[in-house]
Every structure is written in structure tokens, then in C-alpha cells.
Amino acid sequence: MQPITLHSFDGGIHPQENKHQSTQTAIAPLPLPAQLVIPVGQHIGAPADVIVAVGDLVLKGQVIAQPKGFVSAAVHAPSSGKIVAIEQRELPHSSGLEGTCVIIDTDGQDQWLEDIANGSREISDYLEADNDVLVNRIRDCGITGMGGAGFPTSVKMAVKDKQIDTLIINAAECEPYITADDMLMRERAIAAMHGIQILMKLTSADNCLIGIEDNKPEAIKAMEDALHSVHGEHHITVVTVPTKYPSGGEKQLIKILTGKEVPSGGIPSAIGIVCQNVGTCEAIYRAVAEGKPLISRITTITGESVEQPQNVEVLIGTPVKHLLAFAGFKQEKSLFQKLLGSFNASSNSESESKPRLIMGGPMMGFTLSSDELPILKSSNCILAPSQKELPANDIASACIRCGLCTEACPADLLPQQLYWFSKAGELDKAEQHNIADCIECGACSYVCPSEIPLVQYYRHAKGAIKEERATQLKSDRSRVRFEARQDRLDREAAEKEAKRQARAATAEKAQAAKKAAALAQQKEAAEEAAKNGDPANPDSGPPDSGSAESKAPEPIDLEKLQKQLDAAQAGLKKSMDKIAELKAEAENSDDPAAPIENIEVFEKAVATRRDKVKLLAQQITEAKKLAPPVKKEITRDDIEKKLRAQQDRIDKTQQRFQLAQEQGSETLPALQKGLDKQMQKLKELEADLAQFDKAGA
Amino acid sequence: MSSILIAIVLLATLAIIFGAILGFAAVRFKVEGNPIVDQIDHLLPQTQCGQCSYPGCKPYAEAIAAGEKINKCPPGGESTIIALADLLGVDPEPLDAEHGAENEGPMVALIREDECIGCTKCIQACPIDAIMGAAKQMHTVIADECTGCDLCVEPCPVDCIDMVPIETTVQNWHWDKPANLIATSKEAH
Numbered sequence: 001m002q003p004i005t006l007h008s009f010d011g012g013i014h015p016q017e018n019k020h021q022s023t024q025t026a027i028a029p030l031p032l033p034a035q036l037v038i039p040v041g042q043h044i045g046a047p048a049d050v051i052v053a054v055g056d057l058v059l060k061g062q063v064i065a066q067p068k069g070f071v072s073a074a075v076h077a078p079s080s081g082k083i084v085a086i087e088q089r090e091l092p093h094s095s096g097l098e099g100t101c102v103i104i105d106t107d108g109q110d111q112w113l114e115d116i117a118n119g120s121r122e123i124s125d126y127l128e129a130d131n132d133v134l135v136n137r138i139r140d141c142g143i144t145g146m147g148g149a150g151f152p153t154s155v156k157m158a159v160k161d162k163q164i165d166t167l168i169i170n171a172a173e174c175e176p177y178i179t180a181d182d183m184l185m186r187e188r189a190i191a192a193m194h195g196i197q198i199l200m201k202l203t204s205a206d207n208c209l210i211g212i213e214d215n216k217p218e219a220i221k222a223m224e225d226a227l228h229s230v231h232g233e234h235h236i237t238v239v240t241v242p243t244k245y246p247s248g249g250e251k252q253l254i255k256i257l258t259g260k261e262v263p264s265g266g267i268p269s270a271i272g273i274v275c276q277n278v279g280t281c282e283a284i285y286r287a288v289a290e291g292k293p294l295i296s297r298i299t300t301i302t303g304e305s306v307e308q309p310q311n312v313e314v315l316i317g318t319p320v321k322h323l324l325a326f327a328g329f330k331q332e333k334s335l336f337q338k339l340l341g342s343f344n345a346s347s348n349s350e351s352e353s354k355p356r357l358i359m360g361g362p363m364m365g366f367t368l369s370s371d372e373l374p375i376l377k378s379s380n381c382i383l384a385p386s387q388k389e390l391p392a393n394d395i396a397s398a399c400i401r402c403g404l405c406t407e408a409c410p411a412d413l414l415p416q417q418l419y420w421f422s423k424a425g426e427l428d429k430a431e432q433h434n435i436a437d438c439i440e441c442g443a444c445s446y447v448c449p450s451e452i453p454l455v456q457y458y459r460h461a462k463g464a465i466k467e468e469r470a471t472q473l474k475s476d477r478s479r480v481r482f483e484a485r486q487d488r489l490d491r492e493a494a495e496k497e498a499k500r501q502a503r504a505a506t507a508e509k510a511q512a513a514k515k516a517a518a519l520a521q522q523k524e525a526a527e528e529a530a531k532n533g534d535p536a537n538p539d540s541g542p543p544d545s546g547s548a549e550s551k552a553p554e555p556i557d558l559e560k561l562q563k564q565l566d567a568a569q570a571g572l573k574k575s576m577d578k579i580a581e582l583k584a585e586a587e588n589s590d591d592p593a594a595p596i597e598n599i600e601v602f603e604k605a606v607a608t609r610r611d612k613v614k615l616l617a618q619q620i621t622e623a624k625k626l627a628p629p630v631k632k633e634i635t636r637d638d639i640e641k642k643l644r645a646q647q648d649r650i651d652k653t654q655q656r657f658q659l660a661q662e663q664g665s666e667t668l669p670a671l672q673k674g675l676d677k678q679m680q681k682l683k684e685l686e687a688d689l690a691q692f693d694k695a696g697a
Numbered sequence: 698m699s700s701i702l703i704a705i706v707l708l709a710t711l712a713i714i715f716g717a718i719l720g721f722a723a724v725r726f727k728v729e730g731n732p733i734v735d736q737i738d739h740l741l742p743q744t745q746c747g748q749c750s751y752p753g754c755k756p757y758a759e760a761i762a763a764g765e766k767i768n769k770c771p772p773g774g775e776s777t778i779i780a781l782a783d784l785l786g787v788d789p790e791p792l793d794a795e796h797g798a799e800n801e802g803p804m805v806a807l808i809r810e811d812e813c814i815g816c817t818k819c820i821q822a823c824p825i826d827a828i829m830g831a832a833k834q835m836h837t838v839i840a841d842e843c844t845g846c847d848l849c850v851e852p853c854p855v856d857c858i859d860m861v862p863i864e865t866t867v868q869n870w871h872w873d874k875p876a877n878l879i880a881t882s883k884e885a886h
Contacts, residue, residue, distance in 0.1 A: 041867060095870040396875075423874075456875040463871020470869075475743035478844050481825035482745045482753055 004209065004239050007259040009252045011410040012244040013443045015176050015363070017215060021309040022179045022302040027187055029313045030326055036078055036104045036317035037374040038064065039091050043144040044151045045071030050102060056083045061113040061293050064102050067139065073152040074142035078295040078315035081106040092320075092359050092373040094366040101374075104317070121291025126198055134202055134288060141287035142294050142377075147248075147277035148360065150378035153284065156274065157202045164274050167205040168257060169196055171212045171219070171278035172241060172248035175361030178381040180298045181278050183311040185212070185219035188282050189226035195281030196236060198288055203274050207235040209257045210278070213243045245363065246441040250275045252410050264437050279380070299379055301327040304386035305355070314375050320357060320382055321371040329384055331355055358383040362390055363442040397450035405444035405454060411437050415444040419454055422461035427468060430461050438462065530621060558623045565616040572609040578602050636692055643685045650678045733785075734762045740780045744772040745824035746846030748796045753824060761785070768792050772846070774799035803863045804845035806838045812857035819849035819858060 041047030048065035058064060058077040065075040085103040090096060115121050123129055123137065139154035147170060173181040185192060200208055212220050223238045230236075241247055241256050251262045253275065260271050268275050279297065286292045295316055302309035307328030314323060357368040359379055375382075383390075405415035414433055421430035435458060444454045579602045657671045738758035749769035751757040761767055767781040768790040775792065782789035792799060808819070808828075815833040820826075827843045830836030838849075838858075850858045 046868075091867060093867050094872070095865075095867055097865060097867050097870055099867055453875045456872060459872040460874045467869070467871060471742075474841075474844075475741075477842065478743040478745065478825050479738070479754070481827070481842065482743065482755070485824065485826050486753070 004237060004257065005259070006239070006241060007256055008242075008244075009247075009255045009410050010412050011408045011443060012246065012252075013408050013446055014243070015245055015446060017243070018177045018302070019179050019182065019215065022177070022300050022311055023182060023218075025308070025310045027183050027298055027311045027313055028326075030315070030318065030323065032079060032106050032108060032110060033315070033318045033322040034106060035084075035319070036081070036106060036315060037089060037319060037372075038075060038078065038102045038104065038317035039089075039374065039376065040065040040075050040100050040102065041091075042075065042150060042316075042376045042378065043073045044149060045069065045073070045155075047100060048072055048075050048142075050086055050100065052083050052086075052102065054083050054086055057081070058083060058104065059111055059113045061116045061295060063140075063293075067142075067152075071152060071155050073144050073154075074140060074293070075102070076142055076293040076295050077104060078317050079104070079106045080109050080111040090369065090373065092368060092376060092379065096369050116291050119291070123288050123291075126194075126288045127201060129288075131202055134198060137288055137291075138284055141283075141292070143280065143283050143287055144294070144377050145277055146279035146283060146297060146378060146380070148364070148378050148380060150376070153276070153280055156276075157199075162269050163272055164203040164205045164269065165207070165272040166258060166274075167196070167199055167203050167208040168254060168268075168273055168275045169199075169208065169210040169278050169281060170248055170250065170253055170275055171210055171216075171223070172253055173216070174213060174243070174245045174248035175363050175381075176245070177302050177383055178300050178361050179302075180300045180311055180380045182216045182219045183300075184279055184282060184298050185216070186222050189219075189222040190229065191285045192278050192282045193223070193226040193230050193236075194289065195283070195285035197230065198284055199274075199276055199281060200236070205274065208237070210236065210238045211241050211247070211253050211257050212238065213247060214240045215243045245443065246410055246439065249410060249439050249441055251439065264434055294377055297375070297377060297379070299323070299375055300381040301384070302381065303358075303384035304389045305329055305331075305384035316377055317374045319372050319374055320359075320368060323375065323382055324355070324357075324371060324384065329355065355384060356387075358385070358390075363446065364440065396452040399450055399452060402449060404447040404449065408443040408447045410441060410443060411439055413438055415454055415458075418461070419452065419457055422457040425464075427461060427465050431465055435461055435465070558620065561616060561620045561623055565613065565620060568609055568613045568616055572606060572613060575602050575606045575609060579606065636689070639685065639689045639692060643682070643689060646678065646682045646685055650675070650682060653678055731759075731762055734758050736784060737761050737781065740773075740777060740784060741770060742773045742777060742844075744844040744846040746772055746844070746848060747824070748772070750796065766790065766793065769796045771797040771799050772844075800845070801862070804847075804860045805840050805843045805863050806845065806847075806849055807840075807859050807861050808835075808837055809857040809859065810835050810837060812855055814855055816854055818852040818854065822848045822852045824848060 039047075040050055046067075046069045049068045050065045052058060052064045057080075059080045060077060062077045063074050064077050064083075067074050081104045083102060084105045087101060087103070088098040089101040089103075091099045091101075093099075111117075123133070126134065135154050135157050138157065139152070143153040144150045145153060145156075171181050171185060173179070196208060196210070199205075210223060212223065214220075220238060220240055227236055227238060239257060241253070246252055247256055250268065254268055254271075254273055255261055258273065260273070262268050262273075263270055283294050283297075287294065296313055297316065298311050299314045300309075300311050301323050306324065307330065310327060312323065312326065355371055357371060358365040359368050359373075359382060360366060361381055362383060362385070365381065365383060399416065399419065401416060403416065405419075406413075409415050413435070417433050418430055418435050418438070421427070421433065422435070438455075438458045440455050440459060442455050445452070445456075448454060582602065653671065653675050657668075657675055659665075660668050660671055734755075735758075738755050741754040741758055743754050745753045747753065748771050749757045751760055757765070757770070761781065767785065767787065768778050770777050771792060775789075778789050778792065806828075813830075813835045815830065815835060817830065817832050817836070819836060820828045820830055824846060825842060825844060827839045828836050828849060829839060845860065845863075847860060850860060
């Protein structure tokens with residue numbers, strides 16, 4: 001194995017370590033607390049869905065909340081007992097906001113879920129197991145990053161947009177006071193190493209670097225021993241890195257170990273690296289090999305206000321109060337509280353009774369508002385400092401532009417610029433100066449001689465930028481929706497208008513057709529009138545047959561004229577067809593002059609034929625005027641024939657009527673009507689016959 | 698004399714050439730629509746509430762581009778006015794109280810669902826189609842899309858729509874700005 005060349009990141013600070021206080025004793029198991037308060041949203045991502053009800057009895061390791069969505073993690077009962085409440089409680093979070101918590105009254109039995117107790121969940125041959133099985137197990141066991149941020153580990157393992165070549169195990173633990181990982185490596189190095197093997201398999205990384213700061217010689221030794229005991233892992237290397245805060249920052253550790261820089265705004269996998277906390281490795285091993293979910297962790301309880309600083313194995317959900325009692329917390333009536341009281345009158349009485357507690361380390365931790373708050377999966381330290389040890393922030397002085405913050409910044413940012421922009425609310429400029437790359441390590445605040453709470457400004461600005469982004473995104477979406485709705489309304493209006501117009505058009509057409517019909521009727525009437533020899537008055541009704549009867553008959557003449565007229569009309573049509581033909585020819589031919597003459601000839605012919613037709617028509621009408629209409633003789637036989645036919649029809653109708661009556665058909669009334677009409681007609685015919693007979697007689 | 702003529706001819710030729718280029722560019726690279734309207738529209742909060750007396754943010758943006766005042770948007774408040782003033786190079790004005798006061802925080806409409814009679818009036822009023830439902834079926838607001846514009850509250854015949862502030866959760870919370878204290882103000886305490 002070639003030696004690893006160490007690199008360094010710019011900036012960084014060397015605060016007093018204060019780690020020795022809590023490493024004097026072994027990890028102690030904490031006595032079971034009477035009540036556990038388990039928030040369902042302990043991780044980054046969506047809070048888990050509670051799947052138990054008040055009054056349920058749960059066993060140790062039983063799932064009490066299922067992950068909701070992809071970026072989420074399950075939550076398990078840390079001990080056996082009864083669910084006494086599922087309610088909103090204050091969370092150990094810098095916001096001090098409330099969130100859903102499951103409250104369990106422990107029964108003291110600490111009884112494991114059966115299939116965990118009898119070992120049926122163990123995967124002993126995990127190095128041969130399917131990756132999906134392992135990732136699902138990690139997800140089911142609710143493993144989240146135990147270094148502080150609490151990102152669900154299964155998500156980190158499942159998302160593979162790029163080939164991973166290096167797995168980096170973060171065991172630097174650079175923040176002062178915290179020794180949880182140090183103690184874990186000293187006592188559980190083998191388990192952690194097995195966890196690393198599982199991660200190597202999952203990420204299919206070529207090599208693994210375990211970065212440990214040189215202030216933890218015992219841990220380094222333990223890990224090296226563990227590495228020797230695990231055979232065939234030549235690509236895992238324990239690397240000792242110089243102590244400097246914040247070498248445990250993900251991007252900083254990557255820079256130290258590989259010399260590579262994670263691109264701004266990117267994640268380590270963009271350069272083929274995955275980073276995991278060493279505590280997470282141990283939790284993964286327990287989840288896979290023993291089937292045990294993440295229900296406890298090692299937490300450092302330290303600070304001058306506790307009598308026995310130490311590391312304890314604490315159940316998730318244990319109230320901090322319980323932890324403090326175990327470590328021997330002594331309330332300090334300090335100058336700090338008097339001071340705090342003097343310039344914060346409203347919290348005077350409260351601050352006297354409340355212990356000063358920090359969850360996490362002195363650099364990146366946050367103050368707890370009460371000792372009732374529970375330990376989370378990511379709570380690596382409870383710090384109870386004395387006033388002398390960690391003085392409360394004084395009121396900030398004005399920035400003297402000394403530039404110390406810029407020298408200290410491990411992310412190569414310009415803290416002073418960022419401070420001005422954040423303070424003035426110039427978020428776009430802060431963004432241009434890459435405020436998003438700030439890791440909030442607090443190095444700038446630490447070195448600031450004016451004690452300006454720089455990180456607070458950056459956190460505010462980052463949050464405000466995030467909020468602004470979300471608002472912008474939402475407003476963009478609203479714009480799209482508004483425009484889509486507007487389009488839809490316009491389209492609907494257009495469709496309605498089109499329909500209305502179509503209806504109007506059909507109505508108009510119907511109107512026109514009616515008019516045309518009326519006109520045609522008039523014309524017909526007029527023609528009829530003309531045929532009957534009354535061209536001057538087309539509106540006069542049908543010609544009086546009586547007057548025609550008086551004229552002398554000229555039947556031969558009329559027939560002849562009619563024949564002539566037909567012939568003339570046929571000729572006219574022929575000529576017109578010929579003209580059309582010639583015209584088409586003329587259009588198609590290149591030399592249009594030739595057929596035009598012919599057309600003229602034909603047109604002349606048409607004109608003469610038209611005249612002839614007109615003349616003939618006139619003659620016919622004149623002849624008709626003289627000729628009497630042929631009156632057909634009606635014989636008695638005709639009438640009798642009609643009568644018989646009518647009788648037959650009536651018989652048939654009656655048959656149908658009876659059939660319909662039998663079947664109860666709906667057509668009955670219609671048939672009845674038809675029958676009545678036919679009877680009427682029959683009577684009329686009978687009357688006609690009688691009249692004829694009378695006339696004949 | 699001839700040198701003056703040459704200069705004149707040369708300049709005239711150049712003028713014609715560049716004129717032609719400009720003319721071509723004006724036609725070829727013509728910008729569709731008015732870009733300033735889009736820029737203004739981008740700054741408006743897109744609540745589509747109509748409090749400015751225009752039927753939506755885009756129409757108000759068009760009106761601003763045509764010379765309307767920039768202080769008629771209560772949901773956007775001071776920050777929007779300042780942003781618009783920045784963009785248009787005019788002086789920011791205080792919010793015109795005639796169009797309503799600035800909201801205290803983001804709101805979202807909430808239908809009390811057991812009281813809803815399914816009249817669809819709120820659905821028709823919603824400018825961004827953020828209410829789901831059908832005639833004689835219960836309606837509900839898509840909270841993620843609701844802009845809190847208030848327009849659905851008034852048409853509801855049974856007054857079952859409330860405007861509720863969006864709750865701060867651990868997920869959307871962010872740090873406050875540190876109190877603006879400097880050392881010289883120490884004596885004040």
C-alpha cells in the first residue's frame with residue numbers, strides 16, 4: 001500500500017480541544033428512563049408516518065413510524081412499553097418549534113421484538129448478500145447519518161448517478177468536547193470495520209480512507225488492529241490527519257485525504273466519493289448482521305457543569321434531564337445568568353431555573369431551551385458548560401475589517417463581504433459570493449475580535465435565499481397555471497362563439513330555403529298561370545276550366561307545336577354543350593385564336609335557337625289558350641274499383657288493429673286514427689257512387 | 698474640392714451600408730412582444746388577486762409598462778415596489794393603501810369541507826385553478842398551489858372558506874437575523 005499524501009484545506013482554527021475529560025471512562029449504558037419522547041422527524045426529509053396508536057403496547061425495536069416518501073427514515077421503539085401519547089412537542093432543534101412526537105412509558109422489561117431477539121433477522125453472510133437486500137435493511141432499520149445532519153443513509157446508498165471510486169469514513173471528530181466517535185472506535189472498532197465492509201460492497205468503491213485526527217491515538221490503534229483482524233481488505237486505509245477544526249467537515253476531509261474539491265453546490269458523489277460517519281458504519285453493521293434498528297447511540301455528556309463527563313449509550317428519545325442526572329449535573333448560579341438577566345429582563349426568571357445546555361459541540365451546536373428535550377439519532381453531544389468555560393456571547397461590536405474571518409474560513413469564502421450583504425439583506429450579492437458553500441462551521445465567529453455572530457447572519461441569509469427561491473418557484477407555477485386558465489377560458493369562449501355562429505348560420509340557411517321555396521311556389525304558380533293563358537296576371541289562381549271549354553278545340557296543332565319545341569330545346573342544349581367544350585379546349589390549347597371563331601358561330605346558333613324556343617313556347621301558350629283541357633270521362637267502373645280497393649285496405653287495417661290490440665302495442669291510437677280516415681274515404685266514395693248513379697238515372 | 702467630394706461620397710456610402718445592416722437586423726432580430734412586460738411580470742408575486750384593479754399580474758405588468766404606478770400590489774409589498782423601482786429606474790413609493798394593506802404573512806385558503814355544498818362558485822373564482830371539485834361534490838383547495846389571493850372567500854354562499862396563515866414547520870423554518878446590536882448601545886441597558 002503506497003503511503004497516502006495528505007493535503008490541507010485553507011483556513012481552519014485550533015480551538016481548545018477539551019476532549020480528555022470525557023474519555024476517562026468506558027462507554028456506560030444509561031439506566032432505562034421512565035418515559036421516552038421520540039420525534040418522528042429526526043432526519044433530513046419528510047417526517048415519518050406514525051403507525052401506532054395511543055394505548056398500543058410496543059416492543060423494543062418495533063417500527064412506530066414508517067418512512068414517508070423517498071428521503072425519509074423509519075423510527076422504532078427504543079424500549080418496550082406503552083404508547084401514552086402522540087402529540088406535538090417541542091423538538092430539540094434550533095428553531096424551538098414543535099413536531100409530532102410519540103411518547104412511550106417504558107415497562108422496564110426492555111423486551112426485544114421476537115424476530116430480533118431470536119436472531120431470525122440476522123444476515124451473517126452480508127458480503128454475499130444482494131445489494132438491494134442490504135439497502136432495504138438499512139432503510140427498514142431507520143439508519144441516518146450519525147455525524148450531525150441526519151441524512152437517511154439508504155438514500156445516500158441508493159442514489160448512484162456516478163461511479164464511486166473512494167469511500168471516505170469520517171472519524172475526524174474535529175469539534176471540541178465531542179468524543180463519541182473516539183470512544184466508539186476504541187470499543188467497537190471491529191463492528192465499525194464490518195460496517196465499512198458493507199459500505200464498500202454497497203458503493204462498489206475501489207478503496208476506502210478512514211480519516212482520524214491525530215489527537216485520538218487509541219482510536220487509531222483500535223481501528224488499525226480491527227483492520228488487521230479483517231482479512232483481505234488491503235484497499236482500506238486508516239489515515240491520521242492533523243488536528244485542525246473543521247477537518248471533520250465533509251468537503252474539508254475530502255480535500256485533506258484526496259486533494260480533490262467538491263464542486264460548488266455539488267455533492268461528493270459528483271467526484272466519485274461517498275462520505276460516511278464512522279458511527280453510521282457501526283449502526284449499519286448492527287442493522288445488517290444483528291437485525292437491530294437504530295434505537296440507541298453513543299452520546300458525550302460533558303462540560304464543567306457535570307461531575308462525571310463521559311460517553312453513554314443512550315436510547316433515542318431519552319430526555320436530556322435523565323442524562324444530566326446520570327452524569328451528576330450541578331446547576332451553576334453564574335455571573336453569566338446575572339448578566340443575561342440584566343440585559344434580557346423578560347427571560348430573567350426563566351434563565352435562573354433553566355440549565356444552560358448545548359446539543360452538539362460548542363462550534364456548531366445549539367442551545368436547548370429545556371432539559372425535557374429528547375436525544376435524537378444525530379445528537380452526538382450534550383454540553384453543559386460553566387460560564388467561565390464558555391462565556392456567553394457578548395454584544396457584538398462593530399466590524400473593524402481585520403480580515404481574520406477570511407483567513408479562518410475553510411471554504412475559501414469572504415465572510416466579511418457575506419456579513420455585509422446578509423446584514424443589508426442584499427441576498428443576490430450574497431449568493432454571488434457563494435454563501436451556499438458556507439458550511440456554518442463557526443470558525444469566522446470564533447476568530448472575530450468584535451464577537452459578531454457571523455454564522456447567524458449567514459444562516460439567516462441562506463434561509464432567506466431558500467425561502468425566496470421557493471416563493472419564486474411557486475410564483476412561476478402560479479403564472480403558468482394562471483396563463484393556462486386564461487387560455488382555457490379564451491378557448492371556451494371561442495368555442496361557444498363558434499357554436500353560436502354555426503347555429504345562426506343554419507338558422508339563416510333554413511330561412512333562405514324557406515324563402516326560396518316560397519319563391520319557387522310563386523314561380524310555379526305563375527308558370528301555371530301562364531300555361532293557362534293568363535301571363536299578365538300570374539297571381540290569379542288556377543284557370544277557370546269553364547272558360548276553356550267554350551273555346552274551339554285544336555288538338556293536332558298543339559301536339560305538333562309541342563314536338564317542335566322539344567326538338568328546338570334539344571338543339572339548344574347541344575349547342576351550349578359544344579360551346580362549353582370549345583371553351584375548355586381554348587383554355588387548354590396554346591393558340592387560343594382558332595376555336596374562338598367557332599365559339600362565335602355556335603353562340604349565334606344558340607341565340608337563333610333560343611328565339612325559336614321562345615316563339616314556340618308563345619305559340620303553344622296561345623294554342624293552349626284556345627284548346628280546352630282534356631276532361632277524362634269518369635265511369636261507374638272506376639268508382640267501383642276504387643271502392644273495392646278501399647274496402648280491402650280497411651280490412652287489412654282492421655286486422656292489424658286487432659293484432660295490436662291483442663299485443664297491447666303502443667301504435668294502437670295511431671292505427672285507430674288511420675282506420676277512421678279510411679272509413680271516411682270509403683263513405684265519400686260511396687257517396688260519389690250514389691251521386692253518379694243518380695246522375696246516370 | 699475633390700477631397701471634400703470624396704469624403705462626402707465615402708460617408709454617404711458608409712451610411713447606406715450601415716443603414717442597410719441596421720435595417721436588416723431590425724427585421725431579422727425583431728423581439729416579439731414587450732420584454733419589459735415580462736421582466737415586470739417576473740417581479741410581481743403572481744397571486745393573481747386583482748387587488749391592483751387589474752385582472753391578474755400580467756395585465757398589471759402591461760399597465761406598469763404603459764406608465765401605471767408601481768405601488769398597487771399589496772401582496773408584493775415593499776420588496777416588490779423596490780424591485781420594480783430598481784428595474785424601471787424610478788423612485789420607490791409607499792404602498793397605495795387604497796388597494797389594501799400588505800399581508801402579514803403568506804396565507805392559504807382552507808375549505809371547511811363538511812360545510813361545503815358543492816356549488817363550484819369558488820372554483821370559478823380561483824384565478825389559478827387551485828380548487829378541486831365538481832358540482833354537488835365537496836371542494837378542496839390544493840394548498841401547495843394556493844397563492845392566498847382571497848378571491849374564493851367572497852363568492853362562497855355558505856362562508857366555509859377561511860384564510861389561514863401558512864404554519865412554520867421545522868422544514869420551512871429559517872434563522873432570524875441577529876438583533877442589530879452594537880457595542881455602543883450597551884450603555885442603553
